[in-house]
Amino acid sequence: MSDYEKLMSGCIRCSNCKFIPALQVKSQKFSSICPSIERYNFHAYSGGGKTIIGQAMLKGRIEYTDELLNVIYRCTACGGCDVSCKFFFELEPLEVISELRTHCVESGAGPMPQHKKWMESIELNHNPYGEPHEKRLSWLPKNIGLKEGFETAYFVGCTTSYRRKEIAQATTKIFDKAGMKFTMLGSEEYCCGSPLIRVGARKDALNLMRSNVEKLKSLGIKRIVTSCAGCYSMFKVEYPRYLKTDFEVIHTSELLDSMLRNGELELTKEVPLRVTYHDPCHLGRISEPYTPWQGQMVKVVSRVYIPVPPKVIRRGTNGVYESPRNVLKGIPGLELVEMERIKEYAYCCGAGGGVKSAFPDFALWTAGNRIEEAKATEAEAIVSCCPFCSTNLRDAIKERGERMEFYDLTELVLKSMGGRV
Numbered sequence: 001m002s003d004y005e006k007l008m009s010g011c012i013r014c015s016n017c018k019f020i021p022a023l024q025v026k027s028q029k030f031s032s033i034c035p036s037i038e039r040y041n042f043h044a045y046s047g048g049g050k051t052i053i054g055q056a057m058l059k060g061r062i063e064y065t066d067e068l069l070n071v072i073y074r075c076t077a078c079g080g081c082d083v084s085c086k087f088f089f090e091l092e093p094l095e096v097i098s099e100l101r102t103h104c105v106e107s108g109a110g111p112m113p114q115h116k117k118w119m120e121s122i123e124l125n126h127n128p129y130g131e132p133h134e135k136r137l138s139w140l141p142k143n144i145g146l147k148e149g150f151e152t153a154y155f156v157g158c159t160t161s162y163r164r165k166e167i168a169q170a171t172t173k174i175f176d177k178a179g180m181k182f183t184m185l186g187s188e189e190y191c192c193g194s195p196l197i198r199v200g201a202r203k204d205a206l207n208l209m210r211s212n213v214e215k216l217k218s219l220g221i222k223r224i225v226t227s228c229a230g231c232y233s234m235f236k237v238e239y240p241r242y243l244k245t246d247f248e249v250i251h252t253s254e255l256l257d258s259m260l261r262n263g264e265l266e267l268t269k270e271v272p273l274r275v276t277y278h279d280p281c282h283l284g285r286i287s288e289p290y291t292p293w294q295g296q297m298v299k300v301v302s303r304v305y306i307p308v309p310p311k312v313i314r315r316g317t318n319g320v321y322e323s324p325r326n327v328l329k330g331i332p333g334l335e336l337v338e339m340e341r342i343k344e345y346a347y348c349c350g351a352g353g354g355v356k357s358a359f360p361d362f363a364l365w366t367a368g369n370r371i372e373e374a375k376a377t378e379a380e381a382i383v384s385c386c387p388f389c390s391t392n393l394r395d396a397i398k399e400r401g402e403r404m405e406f407y408d409l410t411e412l413v414l415k416s417m418g419g420r421v
C-alpha cells in the first residue's frame with residue numbers, strides 16, 4: 001500500500017469516482033458507477049473514500065474495526081471508480097482497494113467470516129462452494145468426454161463447473177459441433193484464485209496460481225479459453241503480473257467471434273428475442289493487462305505527484321466489448337438493444353469482490369438496479385458472458401418475480417446451431 005501513498009495523496013475528494021463521466025450520462029437514474037456509494041451513501045464507501053482510508057491506515061490514524069471492515073468489504077471490487085477517476089485524474093482507486101484488502105488480511109483483521117468459510121473449502125476441495133472435488137466434472141456430457149493432448153485448454157472454472165453447468169455444457173457442445181480440438185484439465189483443474197485475490201488473500205491465491213501454472217505447463221498448454229470473466233482476468237492480468245506467465249488467454253466470446261468470422265461456426269436457426277448485453281467487469285474494464293513500471297513519483301505541486309517515466313494506465317477502454325456483441329449480432333432473428341451504462345462504464349452485477357457470500361442482500365440489491373436498467377430497454381432477456389453475473393442476475397430476477405429471462409451467450413449460440421443444453 002505504501003507504493004501508492006503519493007498517488008493516494010493526490011485525491012481531491014471530487015467524487016467523480018461515484019458516477020459515470022458526465023459526458024456519458026444519459027439519465028440521472030442510471031448515472032451511478034459505484035454500487036457501494038449508491039447503497040450506503042457515505043463517502044467512505046466510494047473509491048475515493050477508500051483512498052482516504054488507505055492514507056489514514058498508512059499514517060496510523062485508524063485501525064481495523066468491525067465497522068471499518070464493513071466499509072472495506074461492502075464493495076464489489078468492480079473497478080467502476082477506477083475508470084471514472086482516470087477520466088479526469090490518474091489515481092488508481094481499484095489498486096488501493098486491492099492493497100487495502102491485502103493489508104487487512106495480512107494484519108489478521110480480514111477477510112470477513114463468510115469469506116473464511118469458502119477459503120477453507122478452496123484449501124480442502126479446490127473450489128469455494130464446499131463441493132467435493134471429484135464432482136467437478138459432473139456437468140460433462142457423456143458423448144463429449146474428457147479430451148487431452150492439445151495446446152488449447154478449456155479452463156471451466158469453479159462457478160461454471162458447480163453452479164452454472166449449462167454454460168460448460170453449451171460451450172463444449174459448440175466446440176464439439178465445430179470440430180475444435182481442446183484439452184480439459186478435469187480433476188487437475190483447481191480454482192483460478194480469483195475469489196482469494198479479490199478479498200485480499202493474495203498469498204493463498206499465489207500458491208493456488210503456481211500449482212495451476214505447473215499443471216498447465218506440464219500438459220503443454222499454450223492457449224487458455226475461459227467461460228468465466230473472473231478466470232479470464234486472472235489468467236490475462238494477475239498470472240502474468242505476479243507469475244510472469246505468457247499463455248495466450250481468450251474468453252469464449254472472443255473465440256466464438258473469431259470462429260464466426262472464419263466460417264468455423266454457422267448460426268442458422270432463428271432466435272427471435274430482443275436482448276440486452278451486460279458487460280461483466282472482469283471481462284471488460286478490469287481485463288487490461290498490467291504493464292510493469294519502475295520509476296519515481298515526482299512532485300508537481302502540493303500533494304500532486306506524477307510517475308516518471310510515465311506509467312501505462314489501465315483505463316478500461318481495451319476490455320472485451322465487441323466480441324460478445326458481434327456474436328449476438330450474428331444470431332439470426334435476435335435483436336440487440338443497449339443499456340445506458342455499457343462497456344467500461346457498465347454497472348456491476350453486484351456479485352464480485354466477495355460481496356455475494358458476505359453481503360447477499362447488497363449483491364441482490366445491485367443486481368436489481370441492473371435489471372431495472374435492462375427493463376428500461378424493453379428487452380425480453382439479459383445476456384452475459386460470466387457464470388458469476390449469471391448466478392446473481394438470475395437470483396435477483398427470481399427474487400423480484402421479474403418476467404425477464406437470462407441467458408449466457410453460449411446458450412443462445414448453441415440454440416442458433418440447432419443444439420440444446
Ligand code: SF4
Pocket residue numbers: 010011012013014015016017018047048049051084085089091093
Ligand atoms: S479517487 Fe479520484 S475521482 Fe474519486 S474523489 Fe479521489 S480524485 Fe476524485
Ligand code: SF4
Pocket residue numbers: 033034035036037045046047074075076077078079080081082093094097
Ligand atoms: S470497486 Fe466498485 S463498488 Fe468498490 S468503490 Fe469502486 S466503484 Fe464502488
